[in-house]
Amino acid sequence: MRLPRRRPLLLGDIHRRRDRRNPLPYLCFSTSIKEGGGGASNGGDLVREISSLLRARTDWKLLMLSSDLHRRLNPNAISSVIESQNQVLDPELLLDFFYWSSCHIGPPPNIDSFSNLAVLLCNSGLFPLANDLVERMIKAHPSPSSVLDSITDCFKRCEKSNPAVFDVLIINYKKMGLLKSAAEFVLLMKGGSFKPGLRCCNGLLKDLLKVNQMDLFWKINEFMVEKRILRDVYTFTILIGAYFKAGDAAKAKKVFREMESMGCVPHAATYNTLIDGLCRSGAIDDAFELKREMAEKGLVADAFTYGALINGLCKDMRSKEAKLLLSEMLGLGLNPGVIAYSSLIDGFMRESNVDEAFKIRDEMVASDIRPNIVVYNSLVRGVCKMGKIDKALELLKEMASAGWNPDTMTYNLVIEAHFREQDVKGVFHMLDEMRNQNVPSNVYTYSVIINGFCRCGEMMQAAEFLEEMIVKGLQPNAVIYATLISGYCREGRLTEACDILDKMHEQMVVPDVFCYNSLIAGLCKSGKMDEARDYLAQMQEIKLLPNSFTYGSLIHGHSKVGNMDKADMYFQELLSHGLKPNDIIYTTLIDGHCKADDVAKAFSTFHSMLERGVLPDVQTYSILIHSLSKRGKMQDVLQIFSELKQKGMPPDSYTYTSIISGFFKTGDSEKALHFYDEMCEQGIEPTIVTYNALIDGICKSGDIESARRLISSILEKGLVPNAATYTIMIDGNCKSGNITEAFKLFDEMLSKGINPDNFVYNVLLGGCCRVGDLNRALDLLNEMVHGGFATVLSFNTLIDGFCKLGKLQEANQLLQVMNDKHISPNNVSYTTLIDGHSKAGNMEEACRLFSEMQEKKLSPNTVTYTSLIDGHSKKGNLVEAFALFEEMLAKGVLPDEIAYQVMIHAHCKEENLVKVFQLRDEMTGKGMRMSGATYLTMVDGLCRKGDVAKAIKLLDDMEVQGISSNDAQCRMLIDRLQRSGFMDEACQISEITTKKGWVARESSSNPLLEEASCH
Secondary structure, three states: OOOOOOOOOOOOOHHHHOOOOOOOOOOOOOOOOOOEOOHHHHHHHHHHHHHHHHHHOOOHHHHHHHOOHHHHOOHHHHHHHHHHHOOOOOHHHHHHHHHHHHOOOOOOOOHHHHHHHHHHHHHOOOHHHHHHHHHHHHHHOOOHHHHHHHHHHHHHHOOOOOOHHHHHHHHHHHHOOOHHHHHHHHHHHHHOOOOOOHHHHHHHHHHHHHOOOHHHHHHHHHHHHHOOOOOOHHHHHHHHHHHHHOOOHHHHHHHHHHHHHOOOOOOHHHHHHHHHHHHHOOOHHHHHHHHHHHHHOOOOOOHHHHHHHHHHHHHOOOHHHHHHHHHHHHHOOOOOHHHHHHHHHHHHHHOOOHHHHHHHHHHHHHOOOOOOHHHHHHHHHHHHHOOOHHHHHHHHHHHHHOOOOOOHHHHHHHHHHHHHOOOHHHHHHHHHHHHHOOOOOOHHHHHHHHHHHHHOOOHHHHHHHHHHHHHOOOOOOHHHHHHHHHHHHHOOOHHHHHHHHHHHHHOOOOOOHHHHHHHHHHHHHOOOHHHHHHHHHHHHHOOOOOOHHHHHHHHHHHHHOOOHHHHHHHHHHHHHOOOOOOHHHHHHHHHHHHHOOOHHHHHHHHHHHHHOOOOOOHHHHHHHHHHHHHOOOHHHHHHHHHHHHHOOOOOOHHHHHHHHHHHHHOOOHHHHHHHHHHHHHOOOOOOHHHHHHHHHHHHHOOOHHHHHHHHHHHHHOOOOOOHHHHHHHHHHHHHOOOHHHHHHHHHHHHHOOOOOOHHHHHHHHHHHHHOOOHHHHHHHHHHHHHHOOOOHHHHHHHHHHHHHOOOHHHHHHHHHHHHHOOOOOOHHHHHHHHHHHHHOOOHHHHHHHHHHHHHOOOOOOHHHHHHHHHHHHHOOOHHHHHHHHHHHHHOOOOOOHHHHHHHHHHHHHOOOHHHHHHHHHHHHHOOOOOOHHHHHHHHHHHHHOOOHHHHHHHHHHHHHOOOOOOHHHHHHHHHHHHHOOOHHHHHHHHHHHHHOOOOOHHHHOOHHHHHOOOO
């Protein structure tokens, strides 16, 4: 009979060479025959036959193959043989039988077979064989809980078992890359009476720390404490490293001191771990103190110690000190190695000291230390950061000649540098080179590319690379999506930005705070506040906490659209979440309140800012100065300006421009020019905005010629007049009546490609009306209508011009043109026409227009009513005048000074002095002042009533209140009294007004008065 081909023996015939004496002088497993496939009797026979062969014959394998024994083998029979013969047979013979038998059965051996043998081998000190067996056991039975249960059961059944079997299992789990299973195996021992050895635990802790499995690390550490596994210097050293990895330097230092108090003496590795951790956490001085302590304890600092300190100093931007430490290291005969040199090169590059970095590289090469890829990447990073792309490309060639192929990081750095220089061609060249060199792109490569194209505004290219990335199986992260969202928002393409967020959900990428912040910021900048609030709500729904940037965007957006209530609400929400507002948020709020004309709230916010310890910057102060200057509060401006300078903050051109503009507004040209001179003395270059403020102030003072000279000086300084400059000059010329020069400037503005706005057209329109050139004004209005520049203000300006020239029919026609052009007249349009017709005595037309405006749901204002009342009064329609005044009050339209004075004149006509004085008292009670003409009207009324004494008192009151009259007004009063036959009264009034200096003495002599004997 031909025998089957023999398999090579895994253990050979080692058992034949061993001493045949029983190697197990201790009791082990009890014999319990397990049933095989053929019942208890047949199974027992099989086990007995195999056992006899193993005990008696060295050629048992041949005999089993030549019989039917090998066909009758099964997992239970194998397990029973091992259990029954473990006290008799050599462990290696049993192991050989186990391996041979395993090859002749289908299913894998029972877990107990593995466990019995593992315990037996460890008890015999055969650890290499045990390791191989345990590895096979783990592959066949991967569940740590099953393995532990079986091993524990076998361990307990065997007296004097060696607990090293547990360590062997843990070590093999680790060796096979099953670190989590190793930790699970240990933790499953928590409730039992067994525990691994200290060395095994230390090894497990070290490996868990290395792969950053910190949760399991701390659980194993806790297990060791509970099992009272005493720690040694290695345990403490590992723990110190773990606390540093967790970012808890204080705990790491505490462990170091505790180990000393427990009598565990730290060795050099412990000090090195602590020094390295302190350096990485920025506590360089503490690290140097430990180095000194090492020397005091007789421990020698090695290359690792120096390397850690050098790296720490370099990260702390103290590369020069690190270089001195390198010299010290070399002086001690220590070899720095590539890591120390790499740290120094990276450090000098971070400090932009490129020359020194290359010197270190040269020293490194001179010391026969070959720069590695990390060193080259540090050099490439540094030169790229400095914008020296040519040097970076040279380094790539040098790397290749030195045998180092540029890796993905190298190319990423150069691609990023090309984007910084906006060299898209260079980017594509690098990408081609990457492909040619088979260097794979990673997520960061695409992140750099997408970010670069987004910043260049090339959103189509960015989107294409996103798709390419996905096709290549690379998952875009939240950072990449946030970059795209931000890019689309910058371009104002908010729909696409929102689509990116939807794409994230499709790709199962959870948006982070930055994604939402980018989108919310973009929406807020575009004034889409409702959408921004929706995304805030969505963000909160998925449990993402808004941060200061989120709220800052919402505050900025609402401030920009003038909704300060919402801005304040989000500011309070920010505070309620324990977030700290920065100076930008405060400045935004202050600016918003200033623009909303709530200076008190702006200053309240400013004081809150100071109370919270947030320092305002120049912009904050400048906003307050600008707001106060606009309101003409120049004393407050000077106080804020002084505070700004006291805090050592140099004012900028915006600050000075605001102050200059403010002083011009208040008519103090001298002060305005003083601050302009100060600005120049401080070396602050005036901008075109500054010059515009100067030109505007000079124009308003009527000195157009000086304004022209200033424009010439602007051109000499290389500044270009802008739309505002031309607008100011056109306005100045129009107001001074030089309409020809105004149109000349307008033509120049057009020739320079500066588009005029509605304001410029309206200024020119007003100028034409002012000089009475209504034909030109009409031509301009037609041009404005065709160009789409005509507004209600444009028509109102021309209506006013026609009314002032008494061309009321043409003014009425303009109202019709407005309706034809779908430009709705407002209450100013109607009020101007009503005033024009009232002054012309056309009260019927004025009343028609008054009714028409109300039919159009336009509310008459104080001016409307006053114009009608004055018109009726002058026509003698006093009943209508008084009725309109009552209607005005009933509708809640408050009379102003002019309305009151018109009514006083009307009641004087009716000689109702009681009502006159009642109205006078109402006026003064409201803080209003009467004009000199109104006082004289009242004096006239009193004289006609014969109450000269009261009239004289009224003149005295007038003088006390600082209200004077002129010669013409007084002469008119005196003449009216004379013509009405009140000669005595006229004489007395003449004397008093002459004494008060209101009437010239030469003009006070009147033959009629002299005849009346006014003495």
